[in-house]
Amino acid sequence: MKKIQVTLLSGRSLSQGREKEQGKLSESYFKSVACCEINGEDIEEIGLDYGENVRISTKYGTVVVKSIATKQTLERGIIFVPYGLWAAQVSGSETDGTGMPSYKGISSTLESAKKEKVLTVDQLIKKSFSRKKSKKR
Amino acid sequence: MSQEIISNVICTVCGCSCDHLQVTINNDKIVKVKNACAMSSGKMLGYRNERITQPMMKKGRTLKPTTYERAIDATAKIITKSSSPLFYGWSLTSNEAIEIGVDLAEETGGFFDNTTSICHGPTILGVHEIGESSCTLGEIRHRADLVIYWGSNPVHAHPLHMSRYTVMSKGRFRKSRADRKLVVIDVRKTDTAKLADVFIQIEPNSDYELMSALRAAVRGDEIEQEIVSGVPIDKIEELAEMLINCEFGALFFGLGLTMSSGKNKNIEAALSLVKELNSKTKFVIMPMRGHFNVNGANNVTTWLTGYPYAVDFTQGFPRYNPGETSAVDLLARGECDSALIVASDPISNFPHQAAKHLTSIPLMTIDPHITPTTMCSDIILPSAHVGIETTGSTYRMDGVVLETRKLVDPPKTVKTDVEILSALLKRVKSLKR
Numbered sequence: 001m002k003k004i005q006v007t008l009l010s011g012r013s014l015s016q017g018r019e020k021e022q023g024k025l026s027e028s029y030f031k032s033v034a035c036c037e038i039n040g041e042d043i044e045e046i047g048l049d050y051g052e053n054v055r056i057s058t059k060y061g062t063v064v065v066k067s068i069a070t071k072q073t074l075e076r077g078i079i080f081v082p083y084g085l086w087a088a089q090v091s092g093s094e095t096d097g098t099g100m101p102s103y104k105g106i107s108s109t110l111e112s113a114k115k116e117k118v119l120t121v122d123q124l125i126k127k128s129f130s131r132k133k134s135k136k137r
Numbered sequence: 138m139s140q141e142i143i144s145n146v147i148c149t150v151c152g153c154s155c156d157h158l159q160v161t162i163n164n165d166k167i168v169k170v171k172n173a174c175a176m177s178s179g180k181m182l183g184y185r186n187e188r189i190t191q192p193m194m195k196k197g198r199t200l201k202p203t204t205y206e207r208a209i210d211a212t213a214k215i216i217t218k219s220s221s222p223l224f225y226g227w228s229l230t231s232n233e234a235i236e237i238g239v240d241l242a243e244e245t246g247g248f249f250d251n252t253t254s255i256c257h258g259p260t261i262l263g264v265h266e267i268g269e270s271s272c273t274l275g276e277i278r279h280r281a282d283l284v285i286y287w288g289s290n291p292v293h294a295h296p297l298h299m300s301r302y303t304v305m306s307k308g309r310f311r312k313s314r315a316d317r318k319l320v321v322i323d324v325r326k327t328d329t330a331k332l333a334d335v336f337i338q339i340e341p342n343s344d345y346e347l348m349s350a351l352r353a354a355v356r357g358d359e360i361e362q363e364i365v366s367g368v369p370i371d372k373i374e375e376l377a378e379m380l381i382n383c384e385f386g387a388l389f390f391g392l393g394l395t396m397s398s399g400k401n402k403n404i405e406a407a408l409s410l411v412k413e414l415n416s417k418t419k420f421v422i423m424p425m426r427g428h429f430n431v432n433g434a435n436n437v438t439t440w441l442t443g444y445p446y447a448v449d450f451t452q453g454f455p456r457y458n459p460g461e462t463s464a465v466d467l468l469a470r471g472e473c474d475s476a477l478i479v480a481s482d483p484i485s486n487f488p489h490q491a492a493k494h495l496t497s498i499p500l501m502t503i504d505p506h507i508t509p510t511t512m513c514s515d516i517i518l519p520s521a522h523v524g525i526e527t528t529g530s531t532y533r534m535d536g537v538v539l540e541t542r543k544l545v546d547p548p549k550t551v552k553t554d555v556e557i558l559s560a561l562l563k564r565v566k567s568l569k570r
Contacts, residue, residue, distance in 0.1 A: 098401050101487070104396040
């Protein structure tokens with residue numbers, strides 16, 4: 001399966017802003033953030049159609065989201081994921097001494113995840129965060 | 138109960154603080170909102186969704202309902218015992234609540250940080266270095282004949298910004314869109330860019346270079362490169378000419394600058410560019426603050442501690458060193474032995490490594506809704522929505538303070554942020570005695 005190098009931008013989208021107010025467990029919020037806007041030629045290159053799942057990997061982590069057509073023009077090699085739990089899985093906590101993590105312009109790879117599922121909030125929390133509390137206080 | 142229509146309601150979604158909403162209330166429920174953007178009507182009509190109406194506390198692995206008294210007592214004990222509790226969030230609550238939060242952090246010797254550290258933190262660092270030429274949004278509405286959005290997409294993030302304050306607003310001296318020029322600089326052709334008179338598309342992570350070249354062009358210096366940040370020099374010189382020749386320019390910038398490579402250095406370059414432009418014409422600059430009262434979080438924290446965010450009280454006096462004392466850095470280093478999150482959802486928004494440490498320490502949350510952060514919390518204190526179910530003051534993105542209103546009652550069993558935090562502070566003080 002072909003992997004391509006892309007630059008990941010995460011950011012605000014109107015639907016993310018609107019749907020988060022419907023509740024973070026709502027289906028409409030899930031649809032608005034567990035996705036990735038990809039340029040038409042890039043999606044072709046990894047052998048997928050819009051609506052199929054993709055895996056985004058960075059040096060910080062990896063996540064599966066649904067591919068969607070770009071709502072606003074996006075150059076080849078740039079992908080956009082709305083802010084949220086899914087984007088957070090692949091963003092880094094290095095802040096270059098500023099406090100601000102890297103949410104935009106992250107070097108990533110993009111590949112098909114046709115047979116994998118996009119995890120829901122519950123599943124993603126379970127997978128990502130161990131529930132063990134440290135005993136030290 | 139009869140129907141009631143309330144005018145001039147202040148929106149509590151983004152930093153625009155639009156104050157022209159008309160809300161219809163029927164039986165103590167908001168049933169209709171006029172003049173609002175999609176995000177605003179989403180909140181005004183959706184504030185009852187996924188509410189938490191009872192305090193919850195973890196017993197074993199599951200959250201069980203409890204009383205405010207018990208939940209506040211348990212929270213107070215945890216943060217008092219902690220050697221470095223983190224108090225984080227604050228952008229979706231009132232100035233009054235933030236004030237009590239600062240007291241709480243001081244009293245317990247913790248870290249006090251707000252969501253600025255992951256949005257316009259670099260902006261503040263830039264302003265420390267260069268200073269800023271600013272004004273109110275009203276002045277821009279009446280006078281600006283050139284508006285730039287750089288790394289900012291208001292059509293999506295601040296939907297009414299252009300129609301209320303900038304290019305599409307009706308001002309005293311600038312009556313319509315035809316009286317103003319719109320310049321958009323972004324890495325992609327956004328919906329805002331589609332409305333621009335001049336759109337400049339740049340390569341990701343190259344804002345600093347373009348800003349420096351533009352500044353050189355404004356100064357009249359010769360640039361040796363042919364292309365900077367993917368933009369040909371003649372286009373940069375043309376833009377410089379356009380900026381110099383405006384009468385009143387306003388540069389708005391978003392997270393495209395603060396979150397990309399360069400971060401605070403990008404902002405320093407933007408502030409320096411505007412400083413340079415002021416030697417030729419009148420120019421102002423303003424960050425597009427995203428969350429409702431994030432600007433209030435900076436202001437209140439500054440007038441109480443001297444610092445706008447990332448304040449460290451662990452040594453008994455306020456210290457400030459973003460990059461060291463900011464939430465993401467503290468958590469990524471595995472510091473902080475408990476956290477109280479107020480009106481924010483860091484589990485959704487922090488990079489995974491930082492969020493992971495939050496879930497490994499005692500985590501307490503004050504929030505109206507179920508969020509990934511409340512789902513990972515050990516104690517949840519549900520709260521009322523500021524500006525819908527309780528009053529409170531807020532700072533608009535330009536620093537104008539507005540008093541939000543109470544439109545409807547909160548659910549009967551739910552307290553306000555101010556009530557919860559006051560009770561918590563009182564309990565902490567009595568434990569320390």
